[in-house]
Amino acid sequence: MPIVAKLNGIVEKAPVMEAIAGMGEVDRAMRTSMLEATRGLAPGTRAKAQAHAGLIIDAQDRAHADRLKTIIASHGWPKISETSERTAATAVMIANHSGDIEFQRRVLALLEPLAKSREARPEDYARLYDRIATIDRRPQRYGTQGTTCQAGKYAVPSDLEDPKRLDARRAAMGLQPMAEYLAALDKMYGACIQPTG
Numbered sequence: 001m002p003i004v005a006k007l008n009g010i011v012e013k014a015p016v017m018e019a020i021a022g023m024g025e026v027d028r029a030m031r032t033s034m035l036e037a038t039r040g041l042a043p044g045t046r047a048k049a050q051a052h053a054g055l056i057i058d059a060q061d062r063a064h065a066d067r068l069k070t071i072i073a074s075h076g077w078p079k080i081s082e083t084s085e086r087t088a089a090t091a092v093m094i095a096n097h098s099g100d101i102e103f104q105r106r107v108l109a110l111l112e113p114l115a116k117s118r119e120a121r122p123e124d125y126a127r128l129y130d131r132i133a134t135i136d137r138r139p140q141r142y143g144t145q146g147t148t149c150q151a152g153k154y155a156v157p158s159d160l161e162d163p164k165r166l167d168a169r170r171a172a173m174g175l176q177p178m179a180e181y182l183a184a185l186d187k188m189y190g191a192c193i194q195p196t197g
Contacts, residue, residue, distance in 0.1 A: 009082055016075050017087045023064045024090035027097060030057050039190050058099060065098035077110045079119040088114075092124035101135055108132060126173040134159070142170055143178055149192035154185040 010017075034053040038046045068091060071078075080088045095107040108128050114120035126142040134145045139161040148155045156178055160166055167177045175181070185192075 013075070013078070013083050016071055016078055017083050019067065019071060020078060020083075020087050020090050020094070023067065023094055024086075026060060027064065027090075027093060030060060035189065043191070061094075061097045061099060064094045065100055065103060068094045068098075069103065072110075077107075077114065077120075079114060080121075081119060085121065088120050089124050092120065092128060096128050096131055101132065104128060104132055104135075122173040123175050126170075126175060142166075142173060142175060143181075144175070152191035154182045154189075154192050156182070 030053075034050060034057065038049045038053070041049060071091075078087045078091050092107065092111065095104055098104060108125070111120045111125045111128060115122045115125035127144045130140040130142050130144040133140050139159045140146075140157055141161050143157050143160055143166050146157055146159075148158055156163070156166075162169075170176070170178065170181075176184075
């Protein structure tokens with residue numbers, strides 16, 4: 001029976017799913033706590049508090065990335081059909097937050113065919129693609145990383161491939177229109193802070 005095979009596969013992957021889920025919960029809790037604790041602070045104070053919190057978060061991100069590398073080496077990439085959509089998406093989030101560009105490049109190469117076959121979410125591929133493009137100082141394709149700040153509101157990133165077709169590319173990857181994304185950033189983070197220096 002196909003369902004028996006599917007359930008046995010899930011049981012086999014359960015330790016992987018549990019490990020990735022646990023790392024994801026820690027990742028989200030740390031970032032949510034930082035945002036909640038700093039949301040109402042004055043811009044300068046908020047930037048300093050986030051920088052200090054960022055040191056702790058970065059250390060945890062590196063530990064998670066090391067653990068994910070071990071999981072991938074032992075079990076391969078967590079495909080949606082073998083684990084769950086949430087597990088696969090959380091693995092990408094961990095890679096995205098890792099700060100390890102070579103690891104991110106390896107994950108992007110793994111994700112490209114998986115996103116096309118729906119074994120990974122296309123929007124996760126898009127976010128990692130843009131993260132790497134930004135690090136490489138290339139234009140973003142999907143506008144998922146870094147925005148500009150105009151009068152305290154988040155605005156469209158200035159480093160985009162073919163800006164006129166941005167929303168079409170975003171839609172093809174399952175991402176919301178840019179205007180909705182920017183409104184969500186304003187709500188989540190509060191007034192943006194114009195970078196200095």
